[in-house]
Amino acid sequence: xxxxxxxxxxxxxxxxxxxxxxxxxxxxxxxxxxxxxPATGELELSSxxxxxxxxxxxxxxxxxxxxxxxxxxxxxxxxxxxxxLFAQVNxxxxxxxxxxxxxxxxxxxxxxxxxxxxxxxxxxxxxL
Numbered sequence: 001x002x003x004x005x006x007x008x009x010x011x012x013x014x015x016x017x018x019x020x021x022x023x024x025x026x027x028x029x030x031x032x033x034x035x036x037x038p039a040t041g042e043l044e045l046s047s048x049x050x051x052x053x054x055x056x057x058x059x060x061x062x063x064x065x066x067x068x069x070x071x072x073x074x075x076x077x078x079x080x081x082x083x084x085l086f087a088q089v090n091x092x093x094x095x096x097x098x099x100x101x102x103x104x105x106x107x108x109x110x111x112x113x114x115x116x117x118x119x120x121x122x123x124x125x126x127x128l
Contacts, residue, residue: 001025008065011058012036015113020062023126028066032079032121033058034113048085048117052092055120060096068124070096075123076104081116083108089118 006021006028007013014020014031021030035044035054038061044054063069080089086106094101102122112119 006062006066008061010038010061010065012038012041021066023066026126028063028068028072028124028126030059030062030122030124032077032119033062034116034119043114043116045116048088049092051116052089052118055118056093056096059120059122063122063124066124066126068126071099072124072126072128073097073102073122074125076102077121078104078106079112079119079121080106080108081112081118085117093120 001024003022003024005019006023007019011020011033018031021028033055035051036042036058037044037054038058044050060070063072078089078093080086090106
């Protein structure tokens, strides 16, 4: 099985030894995204809502580069700095999907990169 690296300048460049996404075996595995603004390299942390929207925009850019949409997403993982943020993040996250939602888990973790509140990773199928 071959693999293809997916990368776009419309989403933040990786800050370590990983790729934005990897396509293999009819699946696309998207690395976790945080709220970096690709144009500036700065974090969008003005509010939890703005942060969550930026995370979802970053994921959308990677999906777009792979020529798929949120409709292709079958699994997500949401990492939160505190479970008390769940309701606000969940509302914004849900607004990016229509119809059938992907499988998901949401966990609170001790810390996230650069002190952010939200990181989301995804797995998508190439064909619906």
